[in-house]
Amino acid sequence: xxxKNFKIDLSNKNKDLIPQILTILFLVxxxxxxxxxxxxxxxxxxxxxxxxxxxxxxxxxxTFSLIDYDGSHSYARAFLxxxxxxxLVSSIGIFFATLLxxxxxxxxxxxxxxxxxxxxxxxxxxxxxPLILQIFFWYFAALRALPLTVDSINFYxxxxxxVKGWYVPKFIWTNFSIFFYSIILATISIIFFSRYARKQRxxxxxxxxxxxxxxxxxxxxxxxxxxxxxxxLSFQIPELEQLSTTVYVYKGGVSIIPELISLALALSMYxxxxxxxxxxxxxxxxxxxxxxxxxxxxxxxxxxxxxxxxPQALRIIIPPTTNQYLNLTKNSSLAAAIAYPDxxxxxAGTALMQTGRAIEIISITMLTYLSLSLSISVFMNWYNKKIxxxxx
Amino acid sequence: MKPSxxxxxxxxxxxxxFIFISFLDVLLNTFLNLNFTGFLPSKLSYFAPLIxxxxxxxxxxxxFSGNKLLDKxxxxxxxxxxxxxxxxxxxxxxxxxxxxxLNWFFFDANFSGxxxxxxxxxxxxxxFVKVWFNRFVYGMYPDAEQWxxxxxxxxxxxxxxxxxxxxLKIKKYLLIFLLFVYPIIGLKLISGGDFGLKYVETxxxxxxxxxxxxxxxxxxxxxxxxxxxxxxxxxxLPAIRYTSIGFIELWRGVPLITVLFMSAVMFPxxxxxxxxxxxxxxxxxxxxxxxxxxxxxVIRGGLQALPKGQYEAAKxxxxxxxxxHFLIILPQALKLVIPGxxxxxxxxxxxxxxxxxxxxLELAGMVNLAKTNPKWLGMAMxxxxxxxxxxxxxxxxxxxxxxxxxxxxxxxx
Numbered sequence: 001x002x003x004k005n006f007k008i009d010l011s012n013k014n015k016d017l018i019p020q021i022l023t024i025l026f027l028v029x030x031x032x033x034x035x036x037x038x039x040x041x042x043x044x045x046x047x048x049x050x051x052x053x054x055x056x057x058x059x060x061x062x063t064f065s066l067i068d069y070d071g072s073h074s075y076a077r078a079f080l081x082x083x084x085x086x087x088l089v090s091s092i093g094i095f096f097a098t099l100l101x102x103x104x105x106x107x108x109x110x111x112x113x114x115x116x117x118x119x120x121x122x123x124x125x126x127x128x129x130p131l132i133l134q135i136f137f138w139y140f141a142a143l144r145a146l147p148l149t150v151d152s153i154n155f156y157x158x159x160x161x162x163v164k165g166w167y168v169p170k171f172i173w174t175n176f177s178i179f180f181y182s183i184i185l186a187t188i189s190i191i192f193f194s195r196y197a198r199k200q201r202x203x204x205x206x207x208x209x210x211x212x213x214x215x216x217x218x219x220x221x222x223x224x225x226x227x228x229x230x231x232x233l234s235f236q237i238p239e240l241e242q243l244s245t246t247v248y249v250y251k252g253g254v255s256i257i258p259e260l261i262s263l264a265l266a267l268s269m270y271x272x273x274x275x276x277x278x279x280x281x282x283x284x285x286x287x288x289x290x291x292x293x294x295x296x297x298x299x300x301x302x303x304x305x306x307x308x309x310x311p312q313a314l315r316i317i318i319p320p321t322t323n324q325y326l327n328l329t330k331n332s333s334l335a336a337a338i339a340y341p342d343x344x345x346x347x348a349g350t351a352l353m354q355t356g357r358a359i360e361i362i363s364i365t366m367l368t369y370l371s372l373s374l375s376i377s378v379f380m381n382w383y384n385k386k387i388x389x390x391x392x
Numbered sequence: 393m394k395p396s397x398x399x400x401x402x403x404x405x406x407x408x409x410f411i412f413i414s415f416l417d418v419l420l421n422t423f424l425n426l427n428f429t430g431f432l433p434s435k436l437s438y439f440a441p442l443i444x445x446x447x448x449x450x451x452x453x454x455x456f457s458g459n460k461l462l463d464k465x466x467x468x469x470x471x472x473x474x475x476x477x478x479x480x481x482x483x484x485x486x487x488x489x490x491x492x493x494l495n496w497f498f499f500d501a502n503f504s505g506x507x508x509x510x511x512x513x514x515x516x517x518x519x520f521v522k523v524w525f526n527r528f529v530y531g532m533y534p535d536a537e538q539w540x541x542x543x544x545x546x547x548x549x550x551x552x553x554x555x556x557x558x559x560l561k562i563k564k565y566l567l568i569f570l571l572f573v574y575p576i577i578g579l580k581l582i583s584g585g586d587f588g589l590k591y592v593e594t595x596x597x598x599x600x601x602x603x604x605x606x607x608x609x610x611x612x613x614x615x616x617x618x619x620x621x622x623x624x625x626x627x628x629l630p631a632i633r634y635t636s637i638g639f640i641e642l643w644r645g646v647p648l649i650t651v652l653f654m655s656a657v658m659f660p661x662x663x664x665x666x667x668x669x670x671x672x673x674x675x676x677x678x679x680x681x682x683x684x685x686x687x688x689x690v691i692r693g694g695l696q697a698l699p700k701g702q703y704e705a706a707k708x709x710x711x712x713x714x715x716x717h718f719l720i721i722l723p724q725a726l727k728l729v730i731p732g733x734x735x736x737x738x739x740x741x742x743x744x745x746x747x748x749x750x751x752x753l754e755l756a757g758m759v760n761l762a763k764t765n766p767k768w769l770g771m772a773m774x775x776x777x778x779x780x781x782x783x784x785x786x787x788x789x790x791x792x793x794x795x796x797x798x799x800x801x802x803x804x805x
Contacts, residue, residue: 016628016629019629019631019632020629020630020631020632021631023631023632023635024631024635027635034662037661037662037663037664037665038661038662040664040665041660041661041665042661044665110475110478111467111468111471111475112468112469112471112475112478112479113468113469114469114478114479114482114483115475115478115479115482118482124788125784127787128738128742128783128784128787128788128791129742129780129783129784129787130741130742130743130744130745130756130783131742132745132746132756133745133756133776133779133780133783134780136756136759136760136772136776137773137776137777137780140760140763140772140776141772141773141776141777142773144772145773330646330647330648331647333647333649333650334647334649334746336649336749337748337749344647344649344650344653348650348653352657358657358658358661359658359661362650362653362654362657362658365650365653366645366646366650366654369645369646369647369650370641370642370645370646372645373641373644373645373646374641374645
C-alpha cells in the first residue's frame, strides 16, 4: 500500500519535472550555442568581449546636447548625451500628451455635439496613422514648409520660428541654486501642510484652504528669493546676424532643433489619443449613483468632482496612462528615423558603426530601456496596491 | 433683459440677427477678403464675430420654448455661455480652414500628366503618387513578375472570403489550410526560385504589399506563440513560469526599433560564421517574437478574467491540462479579449514601417525614397498624406471590424 502510493507520488513529480528540465536544458543549450558562435565570430574579427571601449575617445559630434560634449569625450559620455536627449523629448511629450489627452477626453463627453464630434475625430484620425508616418510628416513636410531664416515667423520680437528651428530666449540666472532650493523647500512645506490639513479635517472637521496655501507657498517662496535672496533672471533674446549676403543666422538664445519639435509634436499628438480614451473610460466608469449620493448629502458641484468623482476616475485612469507614458518613452526611439540624437541614434547607431561592438552596445541600449520599463512597472504595482479600494 | 418664453419671437429674431451678422463677417472675411468690422480696433475686430455670436446665442437660449428646432439647438450646441463660445470657435475654424484644405486636395490639385513639370496648380501634385503608384504598392519587385504578388493576395482574399460562406465542417479544414499551408504557397509564389518562377530576392520586395506580407505573417505566427507564453506564465511549474515571465518582460520592455537593430547587427553574431539568414526572415522573427509578448499579456488578461468554476468544472469532467485549455478555457478567454487582440494586430500593422531600419522599404519607406528622387523633390507632403490615408483606411477598417466582432460574439448572460 505504502509502496503503491509512493510510486504514484513519484510519477506525478516526474510529470512535473520533465517539462521543466527540458525547458531549462533547451535554454542552456541555446545560450551555450550562441556564446560559442559569438566567441568564434568576435575572434575572427579580432575583438574581444568587454566594456573597456566605453572610456575611449568617441571622436564624433552630436548635433544637440544638453551637457558639454564634443568628439574628445568618451563613448560613455556620448551614451549619457543620448540618454538625456531621450529623457528630454519623452518628458516634453508626456507633458503635452497629458494636457491634450485630458482636454480631448473631457471633450468627448461634452454635451456640445460639435465638441464631442471634433474630439472623436481627432482620436480616430491620429490613433490610426502609424507614429513614424506622423513624425515623417511633421519633419519632412510640415516643418520644411516654414520660412527661411531671414524671414522667420516673429513672436513678439522675442522668439522666432523658421526652417532651421525655433529660437527662444535663453534664461540667464544669477544664484540659481538659491532659487532651486526655495522650490524644494516650498514643495516640502506643501507636503507637511497638506498632512496637517488632513489631520485637522479628520480630527476636528475643519477645512483648511490647502489649495490656496500651496499655491501661495509655491509662488511666494521663489518670489521672495528674487526680492531678498539676490536671485535675478535676465533673458538673452536671439538676434538675427548676417554672415554673408545670403546667409543669416540667429545668435544667442536657445535654438530648439526641428527634429526635437517634430518628434515632440508627433509623440504627444499620437499618445494623446490613447490618453483621451483612458480619461473618457475613467470618467464614464464612475457610477452615476456615486454622483447622486454625493449630491444628496449636500456637496457642491465642485466638491462632487473633487472629492467623489475624480478619486474614483483617477483609479481607473492612472494605470493605463502610465502604460502610455512608457509607450511614449519607448516610441521616442523612432527619433533615429529623423536623426534626432537620442540614445538609439547616438549609441546603437553611430557608436556601434565606429566600434563594431554589436553585442555590448545593443545589450546596453536594451538594458537601459528595460530598466526604465521595469522600474516604472514596479512603481505602478506599488501605486495600484496603494490606491486599491480597501474592502473590509 | 433675460430671454424668456413670453417674448419668444422677438428674442429669436434679435439673437438670430446677431448670429447672422457674426457669420456674415466670417464668411465675407474668408471668401471675399472683406472686413466690415475694420473700423474697430484690430483686436476687437478680430474677435467681433465671436462676441456678436455669443450675444446672439445668449438671446436665443430659452429653455422649453416649445419650438423643437430651437430646443434641439439649445441642448446640443448652446447649453451655457461657455458651450456657445466653443460652438462658435469650432464652426469658425471649420469655415476658415476647410476650404483651403479642400482646395489643396481637390480643386487646385493636379491629376493629369506624368512629370513634376505638369504640376502647375497651387494645390497638391497627385501626379507624383500616380507615377510612383506601382512602386508604392510593389516596391522594387520587377514589373513583369507582379502578377505573382497579385495572385498570392487574390488567393488569400478568396480563401478568407470563402471561409465565411462554406459549411462549418469544411471551414475547419479551410482554416488549417489557411494557417499552415497557404503561408508556404504564398511565400514560394512571391519569392520564386522553383517551378519555373524567377527568383526575386527579398531586398526587391517593398511597398504596400510588403506591409501586408510582414503583418500577415507576424500575425499568424505571433498568435500561437503568444498563447503558449500566456499559458506558460500561468503554469504551476516554476521553471516554465519564470522563463515565460522573463521572455515576455524582456520583449515588452524594449522598443521595437532596438529589437530590429538587434536582428540586423547582433543576431548574425550569434550564428555560426558564414551562415546567412535572409533579412526579411530575421525581421519577421524579430517582429513575431516582439508582438507575441504583447499578445501573451492580452491573452493572460482573458485567462485571468475567467471564473475559477470553469477550471474546476473541466477538471471534474476528467479533462487533462491540454484538453481543458483547448476545449473549455481558451475559447472563452479569447472571446473576452477580442478588443485587446485587435489592438495588438493594429499596433502590429502600424509598426511595420519600422522595418526601414534594416533597409526594407514598405509603403512609408518607399515614399521616403521617392521624395528624395531628384526629379521629384518637394513632394514630401503629397507622399506622406497618401501613405497616411492608406494606413488610416486599413487601421480604421480593422478597428471598426473588431468592434462589430465584439458585439457579435458577446454572449450576454
